[in-house]
Amino acid sequence: MSKRFLRPPGARDERHFQASCIRCNKCLVICPYRSVRTGTLFDGFTNMGTPIIDPRKVPCYLCMKCPPVCPSGALDTKLTDKRNVRMGVAVIDKKTCYAWQGTLCRSCYEICPLYDEAIAMDDALRPVIHEKKCVGCGMCENVCPADPSAIIVKPKGEK
Numbered sequence: 426m427s428k429r430f431l432r433p434p435g436a437r438d439e440r441h442f443q444a445s446c447i448r449c450n451k452c453l454v455i456c457p458y459r460s461v462r463t464g465t466l467f468d469g470f471t472n473m474g475t476p477i478i479d480p481r482k483v484p485c486y487l488c489m490k491c492p493p494v495c496p497s498g499a500l501d502t503k504l505t506d507k508r509n510v511r512m513g514v515a516v517i518d519k520k521t522c523y524a525w526q527g528t529l530c531r532s533c534y535e536i537c538p539l540y541d542e543a544i545a546m547d548d549a550l551r552p553v554i555h556e557k558k559c560v561g562c563g564m565c566e567n568v569c570p571a572d573p574s575a576i577i578v579k580p581k582g583e584k
Contacts, residue, residue, distance in 0.1 A: 430468065430477035431563060431580050433461050434485060434510040435492035435501035439582050446499035448474040452491035460485045478512075480563020480578050485512065487538055487562050507538060513561030513578040515544070515554050522575035524551045533565035533576050552576070 433452045436442050453461045453476055460483045464472030478485050487507040492500045504510065515533075523530040534552050537544045543558040544565060563578045 429577070429580060429583070430464065430472060430479055431485065431512045431561060431578060433476050433478065433491045433500055434487065434489060434507070434512060434560075435495070435504040436512070436581070437499060437501070439580075442499050443471065443475070445497045446475050447497045449496060450476070451494040451496065452476045452500065455490045455494050457488060457490065458486045459483060461491060478563065480566045481574060482567075484563035484567040486564070487560065507560060508558075510560040510562070511581055512563075513580040513583070514556050514559045515561065515565050515576050515578050517552060517554060518575045518577075521571050521573075522552070523571060525575075530570065532568045532570060536564045536568045538562060538564060 432442060450463060453463060460478050461476045464475050464477045466473050468477060487510060489505055489507060492504045493502050495502055519525040529550065534544045534546055539558055543555055544552050545555060547553050561578045565576045566574050566578050569576050
């Protein structure tokens with residue numbers, strides 16, 4: 426199984442991001458939550474030296490401090506509204522999600538920074554993702570009590 430990582434808010438498509446990121450670590454330094462870290466060889470050759478976010482460990486809290494400090498254009502420096510971020514999209518595994526198995530759980534719903542927009546609860550109190558609203562921050566994946574997480578964020582561009 427390959428490791429999955431998110432890029433910081435405002436990241437261009439992966440090809441453009443890889444070509445333009447100068448690995449300056451300014452996004453890492455400015456992040457007050459230590460969500461952004463530098464990829465190592467253990468994270469895969471293509472991630473080495475680039476900023477990555479592992480949402481299961483530390484999600485992105487959408488403080489929006491990293492886009493403006495990017496000197497190379499790898500991140501969209503004009504991005505300021507967290508609703509316009511597209512890091513990825515959350516996907517629920519209904520077979521392992523506690524709520525979808527009949528146990529009351531609202532962890533992902535309650536933590537979502539776009540409350541009742543990106544994740545809503547259906548009539549049976551089960552979480553439902555609204556893909557067009559989901560910014561892919563990973564907060565839902567981070568708080569999911571299932572192990573492994575029943576909700577994961579697929580990085581932008583991943584199918």
